[in-house]
Amino acid sequence: MTIGNSGSASTSAELLAAIESVSSPDTVDTPFGQLNFFDGVPLPESVSTIYDALDLIRGVDVFLNCVPGASLVALRRGLRTLGIDSPRAIGYTDPRANSRTIGLTPNTETTYGTTFLDLKAWGPTIIEAPPNSMCVVDDFWFRYVTDMGIPGPDHGQGGNYLFLPPGYEGEVPDGYFVLRSPTFTNWVVLRALGGVADVRKTRIYPLSELDSPSPNEWINWVEESCNTVHANDLSFYFEVDEIVQEEPAEALDPERAGQLAAIGIVKGRPFDPDERMRGILDKAARIGAGMARALSYAPRDPQASLYGSWNNAFVGGSHEFLRDGARLLDARTQFHYIATVITPAMARARVGAGSAYAYTVHDARGEVLDGGRSYRLHVDPNPPAKNFWSVDVYDTQTRSLIQVPSTIWPAVASNSGQLVANDDGSHDLFFGPTAPEGRESNWVETLPGKSWFPLFRLYGPLEPWFEQTWRLGEFEPLD
Template sequence: MSVSGATGSGLTPEQMREAIDGLSSADTIDSPFGSLQFFDGVPRPDTVSTVYDALDLMRGIEVFLNAVPGASLVAMRRGLQSAGITSPQVIGFTDPRANSRSLFLTPNTETTYGTTFLDLRAWGPTVIEAPPQSLCVVDDFWFRYVADMGIAGPDGGQGGKYLFLPPGHEGEVPDGYFTYHCPTYSNWVVLRALGGVPEIKQTRIYPLAEAAAPEANEFVNLAEQVFNTVHSNDFSFFEEVDELLQEEPTDALDAERAGQLAAIGLVAGQPFTPDERMRGILTRAAEIGAGIARTVAFESRDPEAVLYGSWKVGFVGGSHEFLRNGARLLDARTQFHYLATVVTPAMAHAQVGAGSAYAYTIHDSRGDLLDGARTYRLHVDPDVPAKNFWAVDLYDTQTRSLLQVPSTIWPALASNTGTLRSNADGSHDLYFGPVAPEGQETNWVETIPGKSWFQLFRIYGPLEPWFDQTWRLNEFEPLD
């Protein structure tokens, strides 16, 4: 064996002492978790407990940040079940559109949603007949992309039959379907149809075994109900993750994240029963993890998260798998999933004239945080590069759901409503504050004193000036 820096037959005494020094630990190490004490490199008894408390806390924080996608869909399923979406046979929809009554991560108020969960354990191979002119997505229970259906899918918006097979399926696969093998039994289905509710109701979901005479689907209007689909930020977050872990195959999750879960007692086939010490550590881990998640979501330090000015983008790196040069962008994955739902390449790689483009900010033109007690103006320049239309939706920074205000259940302004007043040059001045400026009621969204808020500016069918940035968003200008 050779040692770097050695010459001749071996190390000099001085080189040996330097090598030993480089391999040694001090008897006292200051750390964020307290002083660590060693006797000639061996931890003293108090240090052993300090180190393992620290390690468990760090692992708990890592699990929070890396398991947000899975916990998010567990909460989504629970919320939908409470609203009556109890099997794939039942499809929820929003008529006329989503509103602020319920808690959803950053939904839009401009399009009609449909949704349900596939249960491939109960139903086995399952068929979805996608409606024409739709934008539909299936994500697995760990919130990974499975398939696009409709305009972004292989049917190209003509409508088609899609077959979803359960994990490990080895049976014969019939012809006539767009077929996908799913890594999890539960899979989230999101439906958006350009024709609204009538086209959503053309969706058909049924077991392949009943394809010859499928039972009619039941449709439940979610817009009038009140329920929560947002994951927890306290100890129960880990219980949400455990629910998923106990249901799905062990190979549905990569070994690295599975190892993180196992390190804090989340193991498939075993009860999650942390003792008082571990429960206290995980409670703290959830609080810290949520604080970190909020920081990377609202103030990402990745340069690619910045669109320009204070405006940010949700899909950093343009990858629906959050990859850059073969490396997982851990903060980008947390950033997206803490704020939003639905993972598809069609969102990460918006195309000219198709799909949607998104931008958000938490700052005004002075760099201050948006404050619900203040009034702001957003000047939208003319010729917005939108093939279809554009919209601004406001969200609560705590729940990341639509802002709940007394004046409306749709805290948004959109160019397709026919109510916005434009300026002579085709531009628009939009106002946000606790009271509408005189004469600007149609161009105003209410905010709440004592609360912050953020928004998503959406462009439906973004055109070239959006991508080459020859057209840009302005900043929110405080008026008081």
């Protein structure tokens, strides 16, 4: 077949363009150094650079995508140091959570109860949830299993829940709300409107003890100190390996399992990185932590912005972090790096039920909140909360309640009986290293040399919050 000159020239140009588009230049400048090739083949001195870079990238991916699992491994480890080492032992905070423990953004207004189910050791397990409660169970990869209580199928009447381990094929008795978890370990969070007395009505025991359950041991850990937050260095990957070794391989999606396998974390195999890989993973964790802090403190998804400097911690309105069929990877990291508990009731609050949240790390000028400076936050009259509202203050490093000399409850709340309102019903709240004279009850101490961030909570948010006809003010510097 003969092709005319013009056609031949056009075809040659297209072919050259195609070759160019699939080819690599002999040198490529990268953040990892210059990569050198001979006609597309990496030269020996560049091969090691390439694999170091690939391992670093995989390590960063694992950090960002496995924060949820590492978070619960760290939480369980911390609780075990307090004696909460089986489902029989239930920890609680009486009267309420405080800054003694390093834990992700707890509130100081609620009595918490908590433990971990161990469906491998106990098999099918029963939880008798108390009435008028708001309880949640999440699996060990921090995915939602069920609500119990008011947002759950018992609708606050109290109910019996039966949790079945992965692969369970035995008899399932009638009379229970039955849940099948993909993981053996499950985190239980207990909250009740009646406080400690109602929380302690909870009973947890194996199905095998149905006729004569052993009593639960209640441990008040409010006076104790422990760390329940995951690592930001090499040891992060050992935290993740712990969950991989314990849980069924099918409990984790293939994509994250593949990322883990790429850095040597595989179920049934020892995770023992050599000196080279340890150095790379330590660097990857620190880079990943830096990225997670950007996602949390300066999120770029437009839906993360509430208004002004205030951010929304649950982007997309989905407890699975899904939008248009796609997983919001950044939103998942943003939430889990600073917060705990996954439930649809948090992701999509209803008018008059549940709670709504807003947080910021910036003042009215766009500057990072500085513990050495003083600020005022004006809260307009009639905050749209059916129950009450609060502002808790957290350390930007640990994402835990800030530790200050003046109090173990660094917060102000409308139900405290201590806030002083202005004549029009509004409130001026103060934050800084020293209390404004005469306004001590409206003040939260901060520390010079440290940053901090507030979390504003509405319990039973009302229409003006969702419609944004009522808005929070900004933190106004006073010096």
